[in-house]
Amino acid sequence: MYDTIIIGGGPAGLTxxxxxxxxxxxxxxxxxxxTGGQVMTTEWVENYPGFEEGVSGAELSQKMEKQATxxxxxxIQGSVADISLxxxxxxxxxxxxxxxxxxxxxxxxGSNPRPLKIEGEDTFRGRGVSYCATCDGAxxxxxxxxxxxxxxxxxxxxxxxxxxxETVYIxxxxxxxxxxxxxxxxxFANPKIKLVWDSVPEKIAxxxxxxxxxxxxxxxxxxxxxxxxxxxxxxxxxxxNTGFLKGLVNxxxxxxxxxxxxxxxxxxxxxxxxxVRAKPLKQIATAVGDGATxxxxxxKYIEGNF
Ligand code: NAP
Numbered sequence: 001m002y003d004t005i006i007i008g009g010g011p012a013g014l015t016x017x018x019x020x021x022x023x024x025x026x027x028x029x030x031x032x033x034x035t036g037g038q039v040m041t042t043e044w045v046e047n048y049p050g051f052e053e054g055v056s057g058a059e060l061s062q063k064m065e066k067q068a069t070x071x072x073x074x075x076i077q078g079s080v081a082d083i084s085l086x087x088x089x090x091x092x093x094x095x096x097x098x099x100x101x102x103x104x105x106x107x108x109x110g111s112n113p114r115p116l117k118i119e120g121e122d123t124f125r126g127r128g129v130s131y132c133a134t135c136d137g138a139x140x141x142x143x144x145x146x147x148x149x150x151x152x153x154x155x156x157x158x159x160x161x162x163x164x165x166e167t168v169y170i171x172x173x174x175x176x177x178x179x180x181x182x183x184x185x186x187x188f189a190n191p192k193i194k195l196v197w198d199s200v201p202e203k204i205a206x207x208x209x210x211x212x213x214x215x216x217x218x219x220x221x222x223x224x225x226x227x228x229x230x231x232x233x234x235x236x237x238x239x240x241n242t243g244f245l246k247g248l249v250n251x252x253x254x255x256x257x258x259x260x261x262x263x264x265x266x267x268x269x270x271x272x273x274x275x276v277r278a279k280p281l282k283q284i285a286t287a288v289g290d291g292a293t294x295x296x297x298x299x300k301y302i303e304g305n306f
Contacts (some may be wrong), residue, residue, distance in 0.1 A: 002028045002102040004298045005092055007080055008241075010037025010296070012274025012287040013108035014064040017073035019295025020106075025302065027072070030092070032079045036061025037110045038275070039284055044161045045136040057134070058109050061286075063128060080244055090269065104298040107249070107257060107265070107272040107304065108291065111238035116148060118212075120204030121234070128211025128231050133157035135258045140231045144194045145156050145212045148201055149235035155179035157235055162192040169227055171196045171216055173218045196227075252278045263294035264306075271297050 006013045009031030010166040020027040027098045034040055042057035051060075069075060078094040083105065084093075092100045113131035115121060121129055123175045130136040133147075137160060145165045147158040148173035156179070161168045170187065175197045177184050187193050196216065202224070203215040214227045240256045249265035249272070250258045256278035273290035300306040 001089075002026050002030075003098060003302050004104045004106060004295075005030060005090075005100055005102040006106040007076060007092075008032075008037065008108035008110055008274070008276070009035035009065070010108060010110045010274055010287065011039055011061075011284045012065060012110070012276075012291040013037075013106065014068045014073075015288040015291030016106045016108060016271075016273055016298070017291075018064075018068040018071060019125075019292050020298055021068060021071035021073040021293070023299040024072075025299060027074065028286060029073055029075045030080060030094070030100075031075060032077070034061075035065045035280060040133045041134050043137075043147055045284065051297065065105055069209065074198045077111060083245070085248075085267070088269065096270075102303050104269045104271070106263075106291075106294045106298055107245070107276060108269065108274045108287075108294075109241035110242075110275045111240045113234065114237045114239050115235050116201060116236055118201055118203060120206065123205050124204050124211045124232075130231060130233050133160050133199075133233050133237070136231070136233075137161050137164050140164050143230040145169070145231040145233065145259040146229045147228055147233045147235060148200070149237070150174060150177045150179060151235065152179045154233075154235035155183040157233060158193060159183070159186055159190060161233065162190055165192065165231075167194060168192055169194050169196050169214075169229065171199050171214075173200050173202055173219065174198065195213070201232070202281075218274055238275065242276060256276075260303075261293075262297045263290055264297060269298075269301050271301075 002023035006029040017029045039057045040061045046054035074192045129226040144167045146169045158170045198220045199216045206212040217224045257272040270278040271294040273294040
């Protein structure tokens with residue numbers, strides 16, 4: 001019997017685990033892939049306080065994991081298939097049928113890249129279509145690439161891709177970027193980046209060797225054109241990983257978990273933290289804040305003070 005089980009090992013989950021372990025709660029963290037979550041696939045992080053020169057996503061993830069396990073957090077790899085409730089005891093079943101019992105749960109499952117759902121996206125996934133510049137950028141030395149989206153991810157990863165690529169087209173559906181100003185300034189100043197405004201991708205085309213071109217349409221003029229690119233990096237937002245919850249806690253209209261300011265969900269003893277939670281700002285800095293709050297809330301819940 002655990003005091004708390006944390007599902008998801010990104011910054012929110014690892015911080016929750018740091019706090020619950022330091023509170024001497026018997027704590028287990030279950031992670032499906034690798035700890036660090038989306039940070040692990042981020043090349044460079046420069047808006048997380050305490051690292052004035054910035055820090056690589058991989059290093060930051062490893063530091064967070066080491067810090068939490070130092071205080072006793074157990075981490076296992078596994079994919080949660082089901083959660084059932086029996087009075088105050090919560091039972092978690094993994095896909096391999098392993099079961100764990102716990103008094104409280106912290107949901108920190110984050111979100112996954114949202115697909116564009118255009119022709120060619122699935123066909124060329126892994127053969128030129130990518131959702132991770134850090135993972136795949138180096139395969140495209142001196143090539144022309146397209147990045148889809150106008151948010152922080154698209155611009156930040158587009159800038160990263162200029163280390164390898166000859167040209168990076170950033171295709172955005174409006175005439176103004178959503179990304180934070182400092183990233184915009186860098187993109188405008190980078191000669192390898194070419195912004196393609198008011199345009200949406202329609203089709204990714206290629207052959208046996210992978211992607212050869214991206215078909216786009218200007219939504220103001222209806223003009224269609226084709227960009228000769230070998231890679232298409234898609235950054236059009238994220239979907240929360242809440243499908244496995246099957247009605248266990250209340251979600252909002254976009255399937256993010258609704259919590260109060262203590263990270264409590266609609267079900268007593270179940271808390272949520274990080275990108276999986278409905279909130280205005282999704283950053284590493286806000287994820288760790290959520291994790292700390294959820295960890296302390298779980299402690300209070302177990303002590304009966306909640
Ligand atoms: P986002 O902020 O939701 O931006 C998604 C972008 O994709 C928007 O520009 C959107 O256009 C565009 N888009 C959405 N659906 C589209 C479609 N079907 N076709 C074409 N374009 C489409 O997502 P994100 O950039 O991944 O960021 C997610 C969160 O993480 C944000 O809170 C962000 O601040 C944070 N983040 C922060 C950093 C950082 O601080 N360094 C880095 C990465 C991410 P519109 O603008 O027209 O809606």
